[in-house]
Amino acid sequence: xxxxxxxxxxxxxxxxxxxxxxxxxxxxxxxxxxxxxxxxxxxxxxxxxxxxxxxxxxxxxxxxxxxxxxxxxxxxxxxxxxxxxxxxxxxxxxxxxxxxxxxxxxxxxxxxxxxxxxxxxxxxxxxxxxxxxxxxxxxxxxxxxxxxxxxxxxxxxxxxxxxxxxxxxxxxxxxxxxxxxxxxxxxxxxxxxxxxxxxxxxxxxxxxxxxxxxxxxxxxxxxxxxxxxxxxxxxxxxxxxxxxxxxxxxxxxxxxxxxxxxxxxxxxxxxxxxxxxxxxxxxxxxxxxxxxxxxxxxxxxxxxxxx
Numbered sequence: 001x002x003x004x005x006x007x008x009x010x011x012x013x014x015x016x017x018x019x020x021x022x023x024x025x026x027x028x029x030x031x032x033x034x035x036x037x038x039x040x041x042x043x044x045x046x047x048x049x050x051x052x053x054x055x056x057x058x059x060x061x062x063x064x065x066x067x068x069x070x071x072x073x074x075x076x077x078x079x080x081x082x083x084x085x086x087x088x089x090x091x092x093x094x095x096x097x098x099x100x101x102x103x104x105x106x107x108x109x110x111x112x113x114x115x116x117x118x119x120x121x122x123x124x125x126x127x128x129x130x131x132x133x134x135x136x137x138x139x140x141x142x143x144x145x146x147x148x149x150x151x152x153x154x155x156x157x158x159x160x161x162x163x164x165x166x167x168x169x170x171x172x173x174x175x176x177x178x179x180x181x182x183x184x185x186x187x188x189x190x191x192x193x194x195x196x197x198x199x200x201x202x203x204x205x206x207x208x209x210x211x212x213x214x215x216x217x218x219x220x221x222x223x224x225x226x227x228x229x230x231x232x233x234x235x236x237x238x239x240x241x242x243x244x245x246x247x248x249x250x251x252x253x254x255x256x257x258x259x260x261x262x263x264x265x266x267x268x269x270x271x272x273x274x275x276x277x278x279x280x281x282x283x284x285x286x287x288x289x290x291x292x293x294x295x296x297x298x299x300x301x302x303x304x305x306x307x
Contacts, residue, residue, distance in 0.1 A: 002031055004130065004249060014066035015273045022132070023282055027064055029132035030071045031250055033115055036095060037073070037083075037138060044086050046079045049242055050252045051141055052265065059258055060271055063248040067275050069282045071138045076221060076239060077214040080142040084111060098137070100203035104196070109164075109206040109225050110141045119291050134284040144211050145218040146233055152213070153230055159187060159209045160224055167202040174198070234264055 009024045041048050050058050051074035057065040075083060087097055091113065096102075098112040114137035116125075121133045129136070147153050166184060170177040174197075181192050188205045192198060210224035220233040227233075238260055242253035255261050262270045280286065 001128065002028065002035060002249065004028055008249075009131065014061070015275070017066040017275055019066055020282075022284070023069065025130050025132040026069065026134065026136060026282070026284060027248065028130035029115065029134070029136045030138060031248060032129060033095075033113055033136060033138045034071060034250065034252075036092065037087075037113055037140075040086050040090050041079075041083065043090075044082060046075070046083050046086070047239075047242065048073050048075050048079065048083070048140070048253060049239065050245075050247070050254050054247075054252070055254055055258060056262060056266060056270060058245045058247045058252050058254055059262060060273065062246045065273075067277050067281065069284075072141065073138060074141045074143050074223070077142050077144045077211050080111075080140065083140070087113065100200040100207060104200050106200045106203055109203045109210070110139060110223070112137045112139050119287055134287050141223045142207070142210065143221040143234070143239070144224050145214045145216055145236070146220040146222055146227070147213040147216060148218050150230070156209060156212060156224070157227060157230055160206055161228065162187065163202055163206045163209065164225065167199065167206075170198050170202065232264070234261060 008028070009021055011021045011024070012019055037048070040046070049055070050072070052072040053065050053068045053070070054072045057063055057068060084097060084099060084101075088102075091097065094116045096114050096117060098106060098114055100106045100109065114135055115129065116135050119133050119135060126133060147156065163184070166177055166180060177198065178194070181194070181198075184205075185191055188209065190205055190208070192201050206225060219236055221236050221239065222232050222234060235257075238255050238257040241256045243256055243258075244251040245254050245258075
């Protein structure tokens, strides 16, 4: 279990942004999940890197970006597939894998390690995760080889785009997607099980399409679901090795050429902080609201509530 100075969990202002005490608890809990991932990766010699806001935070803030509430990692495809195989048998306690292959009704094409399936105010849980009762996790993104042939890349992009659009339509109107399945099966050379929900099956197809050229000699890699226009490329050699940078009270591996990676992700002026919250911050508000609704419903049914 990681140790933190007592004042770490106090609210504070960084870069003119106030971080509430519970967010500090959430950060600490996420670092505990990171430690579990690190242990698995070290046992199996799996290479991983801080990615996106986590990489930027390591370089610019030596920790979390003040207005960030999650942790992102990336792995090249070979390591990504090896990690999930190892994690399936080695994750401890109440930890779980979330991928399109492990969860039937999944919502993203990349994977995630979470510390539980539910919120808990159990004393042991709060102690283990530094006062955080919420479900916390770490996102892990696969980076795949970009084909050398631009026409192959464009067909790959179009296939993934069609699958992701179909996924979105299916969530909104499942019945409308059924008539599209024969064409999708031809496009992806696969079969969909019509007796089950299609959400994870569509995302599995995205994953298979993403790694189609991973064993080729392409010089670039990318997260395929983010390569919509064919320009989101990273030189493969940027990920040949890693260096460790401080991140809060631990160290995180970052790409050896992190400057080039960050310029590709965020532009040349990435060291200039700009407060930009791109999703529902903080994420745990949704969990709190869901818990409140559940408790209200139980009270209405006359159930006894104990915490």
